[in-house]
Amino acid sequence: MPQRTLVILKPDAVRRGLTGEIIGRIERKADWSLAAVELRTLDRATLEQHYAEHEGRPFYEPLVEFMASGPSVVMVVEGERVIEGVRALAGPTDPIAAAPGSVRGDFGTIVRENLIHASDSEESAEREMKIFFPSFA
Numbered sequence: 001m002p003q004r005t006l007v008i009l010k011p012d013a014v015r016r017g018l019t020g021e022i023i024g025r026i027e028r029k030a031d032w033s034l035a036a037v038e039l040r041t042l043d044r045a046t047l048e049q050h051y052a053e054h055e056g057r058p059f060y061e062p063l064v065e066f067m068a069s070g071p072s073v074v075m076v077v078e079g080e081r082v083i084e085g086v087r088a089l090a091g092p093t094d095p096i097a098a099a100p101g102s103v104r105g106d107f108g109t110i111v112r113e114n115l116i117h118a119s120d121s122e123e124s125a126e127r128e129m130k131i132f133f134p135s136f137a
């Protein structure tokens with residue numbers, strides 16, 4: 001069933017020149033397409049909303065700082081089972097545990113700087129699209 005998901009290519013992906021590579025992997029999946037794409041430096045207020053569930057955890061502050069440290073590519077991707085699909089393409093949170101072939105498995109080493117965020121459910125996708133593309137959702 002066609003879905004929409006919110007994807008962020010994090011500041012490490014932009015700094016390292018990996019956005020084309022990652023977007024290419026997404027675009028090459030059958031029946032997936034980009035519905036919105038923007039290069040944007042995320043501000044603290046937006047990130048606090050996005051990462052509200054992690055507030056108070058030890059990694060929260062450094063995560064918000066890292067995510068505000070430079071431009072990200074913020075996207076809405078749409079297509080067949082795209083919510084589960086982009087997460088599979090990304091790999092698990094810890095890049096060292098991620099299999100080669102996944103974005104994190106191929107390019108990551110650091111848990112915080114793990115290149116990509118993708119919504120984890122239909123509810124998260126709706127919530128996150130409203131945060132990053134209010135006119136879209």
Ligand SMILES: Nc1ncnc2c1ncn2[C@@H]1O[C@H](COP(=O)(O)OP(=O)(O)OP(=O)(O)O)[C@@H](O)[C@H]1O
Binds near residue numbers: 111112113116119
């Ligand atoms: N132990 C940790 N140390 C440092 N950074 C972390 C740690 N756990 C998570 N993070 C960072 O916080 C982000 C959000 O954590 P989360 O557990 O939500 O992982 P995720 O793989 O992004 O999946 P989702 O956001 O859908 O839950 C991670 O992508 C990573 O950048």
